[in-house]
Amino acid sequence: MIYVAGVPFSPDESSQGTDTLIALMEHPDLVSASNSFKSTAEKKFSVSEDSNSVKSKISKSVYIFQKEFATVDPALVDLVGTDEATTCVGISIRNCRTGMISLAHMDFPNVVENGLSQMLSLITDRDSDTLLDVHLVGGFDDISSQHPNLAPKNRKKLEGYSYPLCAKIIETLRIRSENFQIRTLHVLGQNTKLNTEGFACPIFHGFVVDTSNGSITPASFDRKSRCPDEIVRRIRVTASFEDPNLSHKLLDTYETNSDNFVIAPCVWTIRQKRIATTLQRLSDIEILLTCSSSPSAEAPDFVDNERRKWDYLIRNPNWRETFPSEQPRRFQRTPDGNWVSSL
Template sequence: MIFIEGHSFSTPSSSPSQPQGDDILLALLESPNLISATSSFKANPERKFLASDESGSERSKWVYIFQKEYATVDPALVDFVGTDEATTCVGLVIRNKKTGMTSVAHMDSPEIVEMGLSQMLSSLVANSLETEFEVHLIGGFEDVSLQQGNGSAISESPAYLDGYSFPLCSKIVHTLWSRDEKFHLQTFCVLGHNTRRDSDGNTYPFFNGFVVETASGIVIPAIFDRTSRCPDELVRRIRVSVSYEDANWKEKLLETYDCGSDCFKIAPCRWTLRQYHIALSLLNCSDSEILSTCSTSPTAEAPDFVDNLRRQWSYLMEHPHWTETFPMKQPRTFARSCDGRWIRC
């Protein structure tokens, strides 16, 4: 069940008794309360996280998650949890209002939403039906034209169904609406609320990332640099890519972080000779070819998108057998040192 400002949310009376995700999503996008909350979120300055920064941010303890990952954190152990690099992806925050336990997922396809939401909730509380949750959705943008040539509105045009962001958002809100738990929707910075346009009419997301301040539950825009997307940045990127062909991770979010011990446990994921040859064939492609082949939003990617892919492919060239990275099929474990940095165990 979805609640807004303490009231149960329902679609307009003209909608069917069992509304589809599209109906729910369009109604939420028009909610005055959510529009106001989104404006407040967008008014916050974007916080930059730099592990090498000596201004004091290194004294904060944060957990970073990549695409298709999730992590649940304890506010007694972690100050911030967040993600970035999202274009057509959507960040989902679920926070236990009573305990402050917070789970964040970087959703990238409708197929992982139902199982992913169950993973998040199971890590937050034993009996989720007796708990109320604060929820934030941030990410996705108008990655296709939402207007017909005659200027008619989104609800009169099927064009939005062709993109990546709208179907993902639709699946998320329908899943939240269909479950019995109480989800209090706080921030809804998605699709049109997260879209800016340049002078040529090209669309881009306002924000690609965010963090949750775990003690207060406040969510603010954020961006991370390579040094702060840790630990095990490169292996985790590869794991995201190869997990789509690994049956162990079908329709699941990738497990990343152990909440009880404040340790990262990067569960093993295998890559095949086929993936090695794909990497080999792409490694020498031009930047534009890589963007058009590997991105759902080629014009909206960050400047280091192609470089990050090239680093992954180079790693696969150097380590063609996945057991070199995950000896004895064991996870790669990292513990937090006294100065807040991650050390391989």
């Protein structure tokens, strides 16, 4: 069940996810919350000494990539965040009674149902009537630049990537038994602007949650603050699409009780090396057009991140070299907030 401002949100019982999504996007409280979020300065997490950045080591933080989720205990973690979202959606769910928070970076509608169950498994009991605060950020309007005069009620007829994902999330929240109070719905038109070339793109690609109170802030992270084990985790996302055991699921990389990252083994084959070798020969523009769902909306480091991932696959074609004895890669937090391998 969905709540807004403490009141059950009950559109027509025959409504589907798309209709509920449209109604929520027009709700005055959520419009106000989105406008407030939009006016908040973005936090830039970096290990550099840049005066405009927030050094990642000053707080105990957890970062998640696309298709990952993490459930964090506020007694162990100060901040949890994600970025790099264009047509993906970041979703935060917080148990208002315990303060436990689960954050996911959802990429396709087929992960939503199982993904929400994974997120909720450590933060609530199914029989509990506790309100769960929900924030949704991402999923820019990737059809607006192609159909600028299209009415909102007709957008559901078009494909795109963001709209079906947002609608699926809202529909799944609506029909579940838990009580979800939507605090922020900063998606689609609310998270869309035009870039200098006139193409639609996200206003914000990510956000961070303060675990002490559940508040969210727009955020971006540099390469070194997206840790630990950045490249292997990126490869694991790609490899998961060919693994039937990970079909329709989010990737669990963070161990809540120990505050450790545990990267389970994933398999890639010589085929992945061949694909990586072929893609590595493409120009930057060709990489954007081939590998992105929204080429004109990607962050500046998108191509570099793809090339570094392919370079690793080319240099390490045997997955067992990355996961010796088929064991997970475990990382432990150090006193200064960094991560070290604990194998």
